[in-house]
Amino acid sequence: MEGTALFFSQPRGDDLSTALRLSFGRVLAPDDRSGYLFGELLNIRELSKVFSVNLNSKVALSGSENLFGVGMSANWQFSKIFSLIPEVNIAAYGGAESNYTLALRACPNQRLCVDLYGTNSLSLQDAGQLLTSETPVAGLNLTWKY
Numbered sequence: 001m002e003g004t005a006l007f008f009s010q011p012r013g014d015d016l017s018t019a020l021r022l023s024f025g026r027v028l029a030p031d032d033r034s035g036y037l038f039g040e041l042l043n044i045r046e047l048s049k050v051f052s053v054n055l056n057s058k059v060a061l062s063g064s065e066n067l068f069g070v071g072m073s074a075n076w077q078f079s080k081i082f083s084l085i086p087e088v089n090i091a092a093y094g095g096a097e098s099n100y101t102l103a104l105r106a107c108p109n110q111r112l113c114v115d116l117y118g119t120n121s122l123s124l125q126d127a128g129q130l131l132t133s134e135t136p137v138a139g140l141n142l143t144w145k146y
Contacts, residue, residue, distance in 0.1 A: 001025060010046050017044040023126055034063030038126040040071075050077045058089070060096075060127035067130040068093035081106055089121065089129050097132035103141075115141040 002023035008014035021040045038060045046052040056071040073087035085103040089096075101119035117124070118138045122131035 010044070015045075017046075018042065036060060036062040036127060040129075051075070054087075058130055060130055062127070066094045067091075067096040067127060069096045069098070069130045071129065081108055083107075085115075091130065096130040099129075099132045111145045113143040115143070117141060 002021065004019050004021045006017070006019045008016060008018040010017045019042045021042060022038070024035065024037045026035050039058070041057045043055045044052055045054075052075045054071070054073045054075070056073075058067075058069050058071055060067040069089050069091050071087060071089045073085060075083055075085050077083040083105045085101075085105055087101045087103075089099050091098045099119065099121040101117055101121055101124065103115045103117035105113055105115050107113040116138075117140075118136060120133050120136045122128040122133050124141060
């Protein structure tokens, strides 16, 4: 389960946009059924109509290990459809591991975005953002807003 709460919104007149995203659940591995809680405090500052920066604190709590890190990214929209998004997650506590992601995002309309990315993080969501994969991977991510 996951949810997001928006506290401040730059488009509505605040200095920056701030939201809290939480998710929780159970690990589905046969030898480990512990629960987890992941939280991310998202802080986004639009510097212009085509460039924004993000500074996000991230924490993952579980029965086996606690992780903490800070994510920093930028979003440069260089055309009406395409944007470039570099991100780095810096390990700060526990077994967290620093990692990077570089994504090219195509949004042909307001409801659909497709990301082509390269990363050495274990996953692009939740605790996987705080862990490193053994080998870098490339992939596609589809976002559909309804």
